[in-house]
Amino acid sequence: MDADAEALAAARAAGGGPRYRHADVRDTELPGGHYDFISCVASLHHMEFATVTRLRQALAPGGVPAVLGLYPVRTVADALWSVPAVALNTAHRALSRRRPGPADVPVPLVWPPPLGYGETRAEAARLLPGATLRRLVLWRYLLVYREPPVPSRG
DSSP: OBSOHHHHHHHHHHTOSSOOOBOOGGGSOOOTTOEEEEEEESOGGGSOTTHHHHHHHHEEEEEEEEEEEEOOOOSHHHHHHHHHHHHHHHHHHHHHHHSOSGGGSOOOOOOSOSSOHHHHHHHHHHHSTTOEEEEETTTEEEEEOOOOOOOOOO
């Protein structure tokens, strides 16, 4: 599901996935307790973080949402984690000048994302108790949560 028709067209052209739906998750009715896995790749920072509650309601017992998101540099820790990203970006720019191709096409970014890493951690703890949040390179984070399974009787 994606609100961007061009992104869906590119995904279809690449041959990935069995089904695609042009819709915005914020105003689309999702079946409750239905999905075993929901992924948000570089998308949650384009909407209110509270959207995760809609996603959580759509999870089947034991289901997992995984979010690859972006965070802005706001703290000393953020700046320290930025050192490898800055080095990688500098190297990429230097290499892309030497050979023409897709690296020459500007990529639109939403920057800065609305929530800092600490704010994302706090919101995740509030809305997805027990979720894990890890910093990744290039100002990314990985948020993973597991909906509790239905207790077995017996």
